[in-house]
Amino acid sequence: xxxxxxxxxxxxxxxxxxxxxxxxxxxxxxxxxxxxxxxxxxxxxxxxxxxxxxxxxxxxxxxxxxxxxxxxxxxxxxxxxxxxxxxxxxxxxxxxxxxxxxxxxxxxx
Numbered sequence: 001x002x003x004x005x006x007x008x009x010x011x012x013x014x015x016x017x018x019x020x021x022x023x024x025x026x027x028x029x030x031x032x033x034x035x036x037x038x039x040x041x042x043x044x045x046x047x048x049x050x051x052x053x054x055x056x057x058x059x060x061x062x063x064x065x066x067x068x069x070x071x072x073x074x075x076x077x078x079x080x081x082x083x084x085x086x087x088x089x090x091x092x093x094x095x096x097x098x099x100x101x102x103x104x105x106x107x108x109x
Contacts, residue, residue, distance in 0.1 A: 004075065005037060006045040009053040016058050016066060034070065043075045049084065 011030045013019065018027030037044055046067070054063050067074060 002041065002043055004043040004045055007034075009050055012050070012054055013057050016054065016062070038070065038073055042073065044070060044073050045077050046074050047077045047079055049079055049087075 011033065014026040015030035015034060018025075020026060034044075036042075051060070051063060
């Protein structure tokens with residue numbers, strides 16, 4: 001059975017922007033991971049949500065160009081509008097819950 005991988009948008013962004021931090025070359029790490037997945041014939045899961053996230057950092061033409069390199073290894077997973085709406089609602093609720101747990105958030109101003 002072929003292995004499937006869901007690569008976080010941050011890793012794709014590291015690759016696309018060749019990001020670095022003070023400790024490591026994140027772009028190089030992302031490149032090595034993606035190269036390994038190519039050589040092992042692993043399937044990389046992508047979605048319109050991922051495209052939407054990446055389009056904040058690169059043009060659609062650039063994204064398509066990079067994904068063309070991985071085309072034999074990509075598997076597109078569809079998402080319904082209902083699923084996207086539900087995910088956005090969950091994220092919003094998570095942010096609200098986090099704000100409520102912030103120290104001092106109950107203090108009067």
